Amino acid sequence: MNFFTKKTCATASLLSLMAVLPNLLSAQNLTNEEILKPSADSWPTYHGDYSGRRHSRLTQITPQNVGGLSLAWAFQTNQAAQIKSSPLVVDGIMYFTVPDNIWAVDARSGHMLWHYNSPTAGGEHIGHRGVAMYKGWLYFVTPDAQLVSLDAKDGKVRWKKVVADVSKGYWSTMAPLVVGNHVIIGAAGDLDNLPGYIRSFDPDTGEVQWQWDSTPPAGTPNQTTGGTIWMTGTYDPDLNLVYFGTGNPTPVLSGTNRPGDDLYTCSIVALNPDTGKLVWGFSASPHDTHDWDAIEVPVLVDADFHGQPRKMLMQSSRNGYFFVLDRATGKSLLTAPFGPVNWTSGIDAQGRPIPNPAKEPAPDGRLIAPDEGGLTNYRSPSFDPKTGLFIVDAHPSWSIYFAKPADGQYGWAGADYGLWGKGVIEAIDYQTGKIRWSHEVGPNGSGAGVLTTDSGLTFTGDAHGNLLALATSDGKTLWHAGLGEAMQTSPITYMLDGRQYVVMGSGSVLFSWALPQTEVGGGVASGK
């Protein structure tokens, strides 16, 4: 609770300072302090802040006036790749990515300052989640698993370092997490039997500071590989712990050669960011055989739980369960499904789902809910402190899973086929796991993440390409705009010159929305 209060004061004072001296803060030098306590004119990390709540204190756009939201600008990347990155905004400049590409654009107008484009042949070009920034430098990973440091002013490359060996089957997509003097990154790759790990790089020299391995080296008898880390974690500065979700074990659909829980795959882990040492780990899917990476955002919330103040970690996991943990110890507070789930035989004493052996992939097929994409995936959920609602883009779905001895023990080692799914925005009461309201967003699923604001608004998207503003209290639609393509990223918001912007990518275009200048008051906005 203390953390909240301090943060509110800091934001409030920064806001008042902003009103008087908006331009004097421009320095293009993002400090640890600013990352720790982001100002209202910035979105300096993938999640907006270290908590991963994707919640903004901005209140200019309200349920009452959101109907007047209009297009401020759109940025056309002219790329075939869809935007899956969450933009950063620092000192009035926005940075966002698709594989091999970074753009720096003016966050007020959307006009381009520079474009970095360095095609790579190796690695998966499946998507890219965005850059990290520290001081005047950007940190960007490539499909062939390198970390590139660039000058934020002009996109010039300072150095490149190897995150993982692309020739073995690794690739990189994630936005790094900057904590103190560390740039923390993982690498993806579950088409091969590869161990997963997180590496910490020195932000200045690019030297590797530490590495934490989520699984033992490939070939260790009766041990799993996998557990790759491909989503940006979160950080608690008081406990000095970083939190990451880890990916699925390999071989993916066959568990016979990797008996037991397969630690630390499909897990939530807490590491010391200075040493890389594991402090605790929680297995969200012990012995997974359905590709349900537990990489979904570990959301950090300080609030009461059943009448007691708690430092919590919440995750809506791909396997269909909503977890609430004590984030100091990793102990379970709540485990509850948030949609159809049929692969477990119960919850164990530690709050972990117990996989039902009868629901492992089989030669003649097993009907499984959710499907391989999961009941949710990498797009961000949001936690709204006022209502206590954890709002997630859910994907109720059914599928059939197959595996037989002839499929071997390498890589996928089986086959699975989605049958049916739909998208539903769900508001989960974190104290009970009950769904307070739900809002259907179309067949197959939406793909849009969720942003909430202090004024009671929830921004997300539907499966048809409509950007939606919902009332956080009851999920009713207050505003929408057709963007032409389903969204594959999560919205952000920031305030510049007294005007609040909401930004969302759709297809290969980034859209920025704001209230008309005439409505937000001329005084601050004019003449800048």
Add this chain to the structure above:
Amino acid sequence: MNRFRRIGLTSLAAALIVLQATQLSIYAASNGGRSGNPSAQQPGSTATGSPGTDSYTAHCATCHGENREGNPPTVPSLLGVKQRLTDQQITTLVHNGKGQMPAFPEVQQAELTALLRYLGTPAIATPKPEPAATASVPGSHVSGPSAAGGAIFAKDCGFCHGRDAMGGESGPDLTSSRLVRTDRGGDKISDVVLNGRIDKGMPAFKFSSEELLQIAAFIHAQEAAAAVVKKGGRRGVEVADLQTGNAEAGKQYFDGAGGCVKCHSATGDLAGIANRYEGLQLEERMLYPRGAKSQVTVKLPSGDKIAGVLAYQDEFTIGLRDSSGIYHSWETSQVKYVVDSPVDAHVELFSKYTDADIHNLMAYLQTMR
């Protein structure tokens, strides 16, 4: 929210942005420039840190790209520039600049020679088979168009279909695909790649004709390799895999607990179904027939009713095709409507089936010949 409910929400300022997506293919634009970066290049090409690359990095790379790929049409690619211009012409350009290109008179003598030599080195870009693209199919030798196709496949297709095209995350095994089996020189594969199969989750890709041929060549090479050896398994489902059920029990489920007879008949709509579909395809259609049509009846403010096949539905718009094939749509806030989706009965069953029910139903359906 209930999809049948009237949605009475007013959108005060719905902004519909119609985008003419200028999908200039990045693949086409960087054709030949799709290179590894310098630290990942193959042996034989100029190494990072030579005077030529250093000079290029210092003066040219900012605009022409680290791998000389340029950014056409604004900034030309320098790959193969020595085939287009003489050393003297390049030197003049470097020293004097041209258009938006600044002059670099300071590049002289040894540095100039090194730069000119570097510009003559082959593109690092030469598409080479990804080590990983072929590694999983030992014994297969991949070269020529299929090697180039393998690089493209690994980059853009492998995540779903597996790097060896034998299936993976969400994408089917292409080496046992009927479409691939009947494809000749990319005639069928190209259509699927260019148009996607949006309803099944496969996006459309804008590849050049040459790239399409290369991709098709790679898939066929993998098809041949798969016939020999499949490391890591087939990742597909054979008809023989789906024969564990009991047809009599399936008939009982069909007639009883499953409620299938409410809509279907073994001698009516499903007569001969097993001749039309088999194996996995039959099972997928049995569990949820994609593309099944729904009917909608819309009641207009005037009181008139229009019925037809549901053509579009989101929260804000309802659209139908009438019996003459004409499309009509309305804002959902302006009309009342009722959608009739018999296919929803399949969704209701998901949470009720046992796996044995499914296998038994499969056995029963396979008797309908």
